[in-house]
Amino acid sequence: MKNVLITASICAGISAFAQNDQYNVASFHDSGWKAPEVNYQGAAWLNFLTRSDSTFDYNVTQATFKAHSTLNWHKHETDQVLIVVEGKGYYQERGKEPMIIHQGDVIRCPKEVEHFHTSSLEQDVSYIAVYGSAPTVWTEVLTMDEYERIGKQLEEKK
Numbered sequence: 001m002k003n004v005l006i007t008a009s010i011c012a013g014i015s016a017f018a019q020n021d022q023y024n025v026a027s028f029h030d031s032g033w034k035a036p037e038v039n040y041q042g043a044a045w046l047n048f049l050t051r052s053d054s055t056f057d058y059n060v061t062q063a064t065f066k067a068h069s070t071l072n073w074h075k076h077e078t079d080q081v082l083i084v085v086e087g088k089g090y091y092q093e094r095g096k097e098p099m100i101i102h103q104g105d106v107i108r109c110p111k112e113v114e115h116f117h118t119s120s121l122e123q124d125v126s127y128i129a130v131y132g133s134a135p136t137v138w139t140e141v142l143t144m145d146e147y148e149r150i151g152k153q154l155e156e157k158k
Helices: 002-023 144-156
Strands: 043-049 057-065 072-073 080-093 097-101 106-109 115-117 123-130 139-140
Touching: 057 080, 080 144, 115 123
Parallel strands: none
Antiparallel strands: 043 057, 057 123, 072 115, 072 139, 080 097, 080 106, 080 115, 080 123
16 A cells, blocks of 8 residues: 555655646646835735737736735736735826726727736735736836835725
8 A cells, every 4th residue: 555655745746846847837826926125115015927928918917916915006018917815005107097906997098008007005905917018117116105105095985
């Protein structure tokens, strides 16, 4: 019986390793890595699920922001789609009113439109971002004062 268990364990390990060699698999359940403290304030993690290459023109990245964290104003050369997978945050496009985003929301931001997406004042947010291969263009710092003003304004509207 002991030999059967050892053999089964070895086969399962080899099988799992072989599956990883055959497929390019990533999980949004992985936390990713702590993002360098550039273009945001607070705490953020990035998990690059798929990167663009010669056959696929889009990046698919999971970003997780702890409560009370900001992301600076920016834009992309292509449309960007955000899929909120957990928590609550804020989203705003330049010239429009900010809005609260929740788990399950899918937002499509048109190309070249300045915007930001952040956690809420009191809750973390995690979203999957789908965007083109060109680098993000950072346009303006979202100050902590502006972020807190927006958060208080949105929370009072509820």
